[in-house]
Amino acid sequence: MSIPNFIKNIFLLLLIYPQISFCQVKQNQPYNVLFIAVDDLRTELNCYGATHIKSPNIDRLANNGVKFTNAHVQQAICMASRASIMSGIRPEKRGIYTGESVTDVLPNVLTINKFFEQNGYNIASSGKIYHYPEDTKEQFGNTYINPTATWKGKGYVTKESLEIFKKFKEGPAYEAADVHDTIYPDGINTLNAMRKLEVLKKENKPFFMAVGLLKPHLPFNAPKKYWDMYPESSIKLSELTERPENSSKYTLRVKGELTNYPGMPGSFKEIPDSTAINLRRGYYASVSYIDAQVGNLLNKLEELGLRENTIVVLWGDHGYKLGDYGSWCKWSNMNIDTNIPFIFNVPNGVKGETYTHPVEALDIYPTLAQLCQLKQPTHIEGKSLVSILKNPKKEPKTKAYAYSVWPDERWNYEKTVMGYSVTDDQYNYVEWVQLKTGEVVERELYDHKKDPKETKNVIADGQYRNVISELAGKVKLKKEATDHHHNFKNVKSN
Structure with missing residues (x-):
């Protein structure tokens, strides 16, 4: 087999078996x-x-x-x-x-x-x-x-x-x-x-x-x-x-x-x-x-x-x-x-x-x-x-998000206010939600492009209306997926 054909066969192998990662072709361990x-x-x-x-x-x-x-x-x-x-x-x-x-x-x-x-x-x-x-x-x-x-x-x-x-x-x-x-x-x-x-x-x-x-x-x-x-x-x-x-x-x-x-x-x-x-x-x-x-x-x-x-x-x-x-x-x-x-x-x-x-x-x-x-x-x-x-240089096919939560009064479900956060390439959007009732009590938005250190909540700024709507939709899914029926609602009462 010539060297070019050998290389071609390796390339075809990678196409046929995409789950083979990195050097797995060379290694058996x-x-x-x-x-x-x-x-x-x-x-x-x-x-x-x-x-x-x-x-x-x-x-x-x-x-x-x-x-x-x-x-x-x-x-x-x-x-x-x-x-x-x-x-x-x-x-x-x-x-x-x-x-x-x-x-x-x-x-x-x-x-x-x-x-x-x-x-x-x-x-x-x-x-x-x-x-x-x-x-x-x-x-x-x-x-x-x-x-x-x-x-x-x-x-x-x-x-x-x-x-x-x-x-x-x-x-x-x-x-x-x-x-x-x-x-x-x-x-x-x-x-x-x-x-x-x-x-x-x-x-x-x-x-x-x-x-x-x-x-x-x-x-x-x-x-x-x-x-x-x-x-x-x-x-x-x-x-x-x-x-x-x-x-x-x-x-x-x-x-x-x-x-x-x-x-x-x-x-x-x-x-x-x-x-x-x-x-x-x-x-x-x-x-x-x-x-x-x-x-x-x-x-x-x-x-x-x-x-x-x-x-x-x-x-x-x-x-x-x-x-x-x-x-x-x-x-x-x-x-x-x-x-x-x-x-x-x-x-x-x-x-x-x-x-x-x-x-x-x-x-x-x-x-x-x-x-x-x-x-x-x-x-x-x-x-x-x-x-x-x-391939870290390749742009994602769909927009990526990261989610985080912070629960105020996390040991007392009757008082817990959950902060649901979603971050994309530019913004951090947060909704503070009373877990027991589902009421949104506060909201925050930080524009990392203009304000990378998050010094100003711009939730009331009208120019971000569409951004807020999009990110609120993402948070809605996390709110709906939250488990309310667990055995740790009253670990500590305040």
Whole structure:
């Protein structure tokens, strides 16, 4: 056979069998999956345009795959976001939006890790994948690697922090200890995952290895060397000091969990600039700390010869506000909270590409299933991104949307006001709906082309009448699909 005919036959094979993805013609082994979850990671990364952030390893991941800049979680809070991603079900279903455990709200669902296990994969996890310990135990059992703690509480190691922890049962909001990476949880969890990769390589089965990095979630604790990357004089305060103009009382919360830490101002008290600078510096240090752990994982894959047969996906469970709009938490439908870093690396796939149209974190499950040539479960609600991963430059045939919800008073159905958000290439539209009655009590619209930081709600501007009509139609479908008959309506009464 001549070389031209050989090439022609390969091309015909790809046409006849479109499900064969990337290098599957050359390889007979199924793909492995390295599944990296990062807590509270906003898109303030060098590869996302934030040149003041030192994130060379996540940048490396982006340079070797496809980076999604308009990716959104379906609820900007750890519990519900992760439950939705891992189950493949939107949080307005089955009471997921209340933030209760997967074990409680979804006892019989086939989660992504169980799906891979059911399909013959070895599974393992290290760090935070599910929010609740009972879910980790139920989902991973003895394949979860429990670290030996060298810290107290949420990761305190210095004498000063331990004294505060002993007195208040909670440590400070940030800490910089001159210690090795593995003295803090993310370092030891990453080391344990690297050791597990060595074991998995020796077994004659594909694997699904889930690694959950806790930082940059509060408290902002990281080894001193990462703090040293960000001199105090280099830290700038947020330029977004005010709530969005014309925003509703449901739009934002103020300080959230930050108020739980000793020395932090209460919910409606101003945070001094010096404290805000230290908090932002600690967040940046934590980002560089987890970036180093991502680098360790990538290096280990290469060292073990696994890189060319392992899909790597990195995702954040939601964004975070660092004084933006006067707020220090997530918990909203604002773009700063729903928009996440989202990167896919596929062996022999396209490299260094960026996709700017909306996608959802919910899409991870079906995408991994198709990449690994496994039959997708019928219950999952996301869409596969494989065609995008093959050709990110191709415009979508139909307009894309991403959906998110935020429930005010989520534990008391009698009072719950659900914020339904839909994002397209230009707008973020939100309807706040009294769940019990269906009454729309507030609406918001943000024009990202004119106002990318969402500083003004333009819902009353007549020029957007057609846009509002279109997006309200999309939200209507999500409202109609919401489950009202679940067992978690009155978890807490206020």
